Amino acid sequence: MSASLKDPSLTVPTPPKGDRGGSVGIARNLGLVIALVVLCVVGVVTAGERFASTDNIVTILRLATVTGVVAIGMTFVITGGGIDLSVGAIVALASVWATTTGTQAMADDVHWIVIVLSALLVGTACGVINGLLVAYGRIVPFVATLAMLASARALAELIADRKTQILRNQGFTDFFGAEPLGIPVIVIIFALVTVGGWFLLNRTTFGRRTFAVGGNPEAARLAGIKVQRHTVYLYALLGMTCGIAALIVMSRTTTGSSTHGTLLELDVIAAVVIGGTLLSGGRGTVVGTLFGVLIFTTLTNVFTLNNLSTSTQNVAKGVIIVIAVLLQQRIANRKP
Amino acid sequence: MRQTVTPLLEMRGIVKQFPGVRALDGVDLVVRAGEVHCLLGQNGAGKSTLIKVLAGAHPIDEGTILWDGEPISFANPQDALATGVATIYQELDLVDGLTVAHNIFLGHERARGGMTRDAEMNRAARELLATLGHSEIRPTREVGSLSAAGKQIVSMARALSRDAKVIVMDEPSAVLDADEVDGLFRVVDDLRASGTAIIYISHRLEEIRRIGDRLTVLKDGATVATDLSAQDTPTSELITLMTGRTVTSVFPRRTEPVPDAAPVLSVDSLSRVGEFTDVSFDLRPGEIIGLAGLVGAGRSEIVETIYGARRATSGTVTVGGTTLRNGSVDAAVGAGLGLCPEERKSQGLILDEAVYRNISLASFSRFARGGFSNEAAERRAAHDAARSVDVRPDAPDRIIRTLSGGNQQKVVLARWLLRSCTILLLDEPTRGVDVGARAEIYSLIRELADSGVAVVVVSSDIDEVLGLSDRVLVVAEGSVVHDGPSDAIDAAGVLDRILATHDHDKEGAA
Helix, strand or coil: CCCECCCHHHHCCCCCCCCHHHHHHHHHHHHHHHHHHHHHHHHHHHHHHHCCCHHHHHHHHHHHHHHHHHHHHHHHHHHCCCCCCCHHHHHHHHHHHHHHHHHCCCHHHCCHHHHHHHHHHHHHHHHHHHHHHHHCCCCCHHHHHHHHHHHHHHHHHHHHCCCCEECCCHHHHHHHHCCHHHCCHHHHHHHHHHHHHHHHHHHEHHHHHHHHHHHCHHHHHHCCCCHHHHHHHHHHHHHHHHHHHHHHHHHHHCEECCCCCCCHHHHHHHHHHHCCCCCCCCCCCHHHHHHHHHHHHHHHHHHHHCCCCHHHHHHHHHHHHHHHHHHHHHHHHCCC | CCCCCCCCEEEEEEEEEECCEEEEEEEEEEECCCCEEEEECCCCCCHHHHHHHHCCCCCCCEEEEEECCEECCCCCHHHHHHHCEEEECCCCCCCCCCEHHHHHCCCCCCEECCEECHHHHHHHHHHHHHHCCCCCCCCCCEHHHCCHHHHHHHHHHHHHHCCCCEEEEECCCCCCCHHHHHHHHHHHHHHHHCCCEEEEECCCHHHHHHHCCEEEEEECCEEEEEEEECCCCCHHHHHHHHHCCCCCCCCCCCCCCCCCCCCCEEEEEEEECCCEEEEEEEECCCCEEEEEECCCCCHHHHHHHHCCCCCCCEEEEEECCEECCCCCHHHHHHCCEEEECCCHHHHHCCCCCEHHHHHHHHCHHHHCECCECCHHHHHHHHHHHHHHCCCCCCCCCCEHHHCCHHHHHHHHHHHHHHCCCCEEEEECCCCCCCHHHHHHHHHHHHHHHHCCCEEEEECCEHHHHHHHCCEEEEEECCEEEEEEEHHHCCHHHHHHHHHHHHHHHHHHHC
């Protein structure tokens, strides 16, 4: 008789948690939906028609675009086990660089597409540098992107000489200011980025590998995934969304400035985290991020309609982040 | 029967150098198609490194690898997988957040133009799991919610999904029960019949006898014997090859009877709701008490409660006449208790710290003067403690993660030696520790007891509990069902008592 008593059904300390990809995932988003609905109810009660109007909804969506676009990119980086603090600075640098291209000597002759391309290129390049530092330089993401935060914004100041650069390119303003069927182009861009992000994360090998790289990098490596290269792609992708965000900022303000996107990283990371993406990597949701962004923007809108100060808004934001994370932990630890 | 055909995989003079250590120092391994080739060796002999080399995770420094007679290099995991080597790792290298199917096809997803084909992957995963006799594991289930055994099955399915010519299995049976092991062996037989070569690593000699064809023995990073028959090579010869010495009895016996002193530890009617009830025993200096029982019977909970890591619902723990404050580790440690926890890696060690810092963890304040630590004295004392338990390599600044399981366990023991504790609670002290190092840990525990330390040992290996302890307490479903000298009962007797409790319960329920 064997003296070794190993009953695997007993050796497992964690109880089976059911299919988290399904039911709990819905439960998690349900919490976000409820939060958004509660906010809307508060909005209707306190501001009535001024809140519940098509115009106001468009306003909210317009307000959501910058944070939203970057938050989709951030969802990828955080799911892949990283973090990027430099997004606001990259937006500033991309806006300054692109407006410089569009305002100097050859200004009037420059086709607006050149401005678009330079913003995207600058954003992506910053992302690639972040990615290289993290993946190949083996610098902790927090530190590598902190360095980028400092230097990208400083570089923007140098280029702009600390001045606000006015963008006077008619083609650019015409394109980004358009509102086909009453929907602003920038909102359409946000929608496209969100749908594209969802598809990329959930329906492609790239997305699969992002979860693996963030959840267990060693397992990913042993499964033949080029983890370092993939990490660079993730930061590059986020950099590109920063470029898109810079374009949106430029169209809304018709300026490029080294002060654009100040503290954007906080709003973006907060939206991603309350959406349900794990800061430790391996789990991420684009839909959750979308809700996170909408919740914050709606909150701002409701507060503004009620003439409450930004300081009050920020206190409320802090409270919401804590409540959301506590709720998430409850859901994640819930017994089946 | 010798075959003259070219071996499928031939490794010659493999050397792998890590900073400060030569992990592989001349390994030869010849594997033929359609054989189960067993790899034996103590922890730290180089098996894990060799597996990583085969998987392309560690590029080699010297030596040649021939595949079908042609030189080949495994520079990265992609190379190894593309050549046809798949590996089932012991540490269950899966991604918790992905589903079963996505884990199985990780890195070689079924996709068209970058878009994953989930339905197809789920179908294929279901077939693979059915082949392994586990069609109850749903391909859409998240891997993080599976048991350790379930994860092992998924790892196997993943290796099968690669259509590999060589499959490396690193202790695949460690977390499986008897039926599951039978299932595993059926699969191994099928693979062998279809011409796949299996490199099988296990500490369980009876498995190697059952499934193996030939075997290779590693020691200190080098091949010491190869082309041995897995069926006929005597066990004593294998142990001698692995350890380099002749092992007569693994369990050192007590030389003198336990001195008839007053108990140093008294546990009185200790209970914790839902975990264990009414546990009482006295422990004298120099005595070793073993807690035997099934996993889940409440033994770990008992020692953790004694240690103050869990709050008792009722009952007391008395050390040297003083009752310990309930639920206070601080009080327990102050009274001279030390615990070597069950989950060494997650509960016992700071894996990325140096060996000496792990040893001084419980006593570094002793070396401090006015709040400033005295690093030099701390390191010296820890080094002495490490030497006294023979931690190898003798390098106090090594990061603990790089040590073998047996040596990690010795570090935990050294910690309590340095703290000069008088009562040691050991929970599964030899889990993940190989045969040779086990014998060392047994003698170490015995030496400690001989020097007057009182010891409580929890183990799921009944032979270990009986061999090591002076007195054995059999725990079943949270109660002590037997208490007596360990030489008055055998493994069958212990099992009888456990099963009697279970049967009794069933009758009571019926």
